[in-house]
Amino acid sequence: MAAIGTLSPANSGVASLLETSRTTVDHEQDGESSLLASPTLVEGVKVSLSGAAIHKSAGSGGDNRDIEESGLPENIQQLLKMIRQLQQQIAEKNARIKAVMADKTLSTEEKIAKLAALKGAIAALNNGLITANLSLSKVMNQSNLTPEQTMKTASLLMKN
Incomplete structure (x- = not known):
């Protein structure tokens, strides 16, 4: 397994809440900012990937690599x-x-609720899928695609 680095407030690219509150306090109370405690660094999240996950991510180059390399117009991609x-x-x-x-x-009630x-959620996702498919059809008709591009779009659409 491989470990991917750790995040701390210093290298996450996001200001810590304490730093944000200190800035606010500095603007509101000029002389009292020294009363705030200094932030302590806490180790962030460590992520471990299995060998299969590393191989899959390295080998495929992303789930949509085939779409990105298709040469189709950006809106269709x-x-x-x-x-x-x-x-x-x-x-x-x-x-x-x-x-x-x-x-x-x-319990039965918990199962029913879940x-x-x-x-x-599936119904909402299905509505989104229908809308996206209709949009794709409309954009394909308006884009004057070549027969090859139309076939490429259809084959990419069918691929999971």
Whole structure:
């Protein structure tokens, strides 16, 4: 396994809350800023990747590399990426539904509530997917794509 560095307030690119509050206090009370304690550095999150995850990320160069290298117009590429993302989110929600159904520790009421929330989320994602597909169709018709580009778009759309 490989570890990817750590984040601390100093290298995260985000000002710590204490620094932000100190700036506010400095502007409000000129002489009393020395009363605030100095921030302590705390080790951030460590992420470990399995060998399979490292291999997948290094080998594929990203889930949408094929779209980016397709030579299609940028607006079509963005819609294809959006469609893939929505499909992935729907698949994740379906997997969570299966996990809830298999969870023996949940009461019937808890299962019903969780399933209803997941089904509502899937319905919203499906509406977004329909809208993205309609937008893609409209943009393809307006873009005067070559037959090769149309075939490439269709093949990328079908690929998961």
